[in-house]
Amino acid sequence: MALNLPDENERPEDRSPLLEVEDLHVEFRTRAGTAEAVNGVSFTVDRGETLAVMGESGSGKSVTAQAVMGILDMPPGAITGGSIRFCGRDLLGMSAEERRRVRGEGVSIIFQDALSALNPLFPVGWQIAEMFRVHRGASRSEANKRAVELMDRVHIPDARRRAGDYPHQFSGGMRQRIMIAMAIALDPGVLIADEPTTALDVTVQAQIMELLAELQEELGMALILITHDLGVVADVADRVAVMYGGRVVEYADVFDAYRRPAHPYTKGLLESIPRLDQVGSDLQAIGGTPPSLMDMPLGCAFHPRCHYRRETCVTTPPPMYTVGPERASACHFYQEVLDDHGDR
Template sequence: MTGITGGTPSMLPAWGGGAVPRNEPLLAVEDLHVEFATRQGAVKAVNGVDYTLEAGETLAVLGESGSGKSVTAQAIMGILDTPPARVTRGRVLFRGTDLLGLSEENRARVRGRRIAMIFQDALSALNPVFTVGWQIGEMFRVHQGASRRDAERRAVELMDRVRIPGAARRLHDYPHQFSGGMRQRIMIAMAVALEPELLIADEPTTALDVTVQAQIMELLTEIQRESGMGMILITHDLGVVADAADKIAVMYGGRIVEHALVHDAYRAPAHPYTRGLLDSIPRIDRKGRELHAITGLPPNLLDMPPGCSFAPRCPYRQGDCAVEAPPLHRIGPTRGSACHYWREVLDGSHG
């Protein structure tokens, strides 16, 4: 297993440029920039994101709303609304091929077949006027030219695989007739129908009950282990991450501020924002005490502050933070932190 920026120092991409990895990873995002054109000006949603993912690996992308985690995923998938969105810089290498350079036709050939995606709200993500069997079977009919009967038979198999009770009976039901958890299972069935090499799960459990959340995550990790596909798990739920992911990338203000192996990050975060996130998890041994909250608001993407975008909210802030943006300091072979004072954070001592 390799770190986010590769296993060897030479593979660590410098800011602004992408080094070509020697062994092609499943996915390598290099220096990705995405902007949205609005009346108020260009919203810089993603400002130089790098990460790599190997087959069979799970990368958790953490961050609050507006941190650019979903936009990055949509750019990989090629489902950004363009305009207003625009990829201004960067590459998305999928098994060595830059997806951003492909024609729309070739891109569509990758979507659904080799890279699949599941979304947060399965109720709105499934088409309300078609049966679930039809929507799952569509994958086989359109991509493989399967007959209707054949597509239905395989849809039932998939529904069985994601453990929908009475799959054959429910083939002709509509999305609104299922519960939230069952609907997300249908989304998963549809996404893994063609056995993709990469699955992007964009907050797959956010809209669900806590008990159902665990079941869905269990299903996802199980399918991933069986099929060996890579998975990008976008979430803001730290509890979900610990069990499912191999490594994490924490995003803030459109950048990755820390990347690490999951256990390293949980044991000792190297960025104040990661620390803040971990501290704000309610814990049973701190029952009765006030919850920790990160003060302040996320940065305005229309008007990014000079220097570190987290500086206004940062307890480790010092004079140079507001002036000079920290590069992604390399801490170890699998770890990086975009903080001038990552040593202090790592030690847990307030500077």
């Protein structure tokens, strides 16, 4: 089926962004109460771009990804507001059947733990081939052939022979490559990588990131990289959305964000990176603990942990202040934060 992906030759002014998330709200309704996991998240991402979504556990980054994919557990999850548009089409207003077709074909995702994300009982080649058989109606042999090609493409040695092997017979890095092969099988417009390297050791992490960058270049897809690894972000991302307490608190070009953060939380994250030129000094941690999603602080969610806190922060939630072109911060005192960081 055709998804009407935007034509490369189309005039740019006619084109809406490939993926556009606007004011997304997601709640989890449990017996213990309602948790506002995502509280007004907006971002856009376009072909060939890499957007890093950064934040600590519970900041709502994975939930945002699941909402975009349409794989939220509903209930207890519920999308209570906002819109998600892919190629200009509203994903939330679609029929279940239309939405299903977008998954894998338009937007696809890879997860943190490839071992549990792959079905343990089917050969990996079969699991990749399933994409072609279901979405394209390909024959068994044709689908298998394409699966082997994909395994080759993600640099799995001896792909033809290994296609019959099961997930547990592969190493962690190879399993993640298989996940990637499955995700890019149908040449999707957007690939979401939800902490793709967290479960891997450092050398393998680098290889996987390299592979993602290489594939993105070849396929021209948009990459949403969800991570809490600041190093990875600096290496591959174009732009970064920093999330805290279910909101995007800073949205910026990755270079700007690292050089001069415009939000105290981003600043705290950057300062917490151990630095080789300060060996022996204490690590800089952000004091306090992340807020409970059940019981968000009034005003700015970050205010209990913030050095810039004033009366306003406790009472009034900050809007997204435009800090510059393509740059925004959810801090009443962003100017102060910007100025403080000039000496770095």
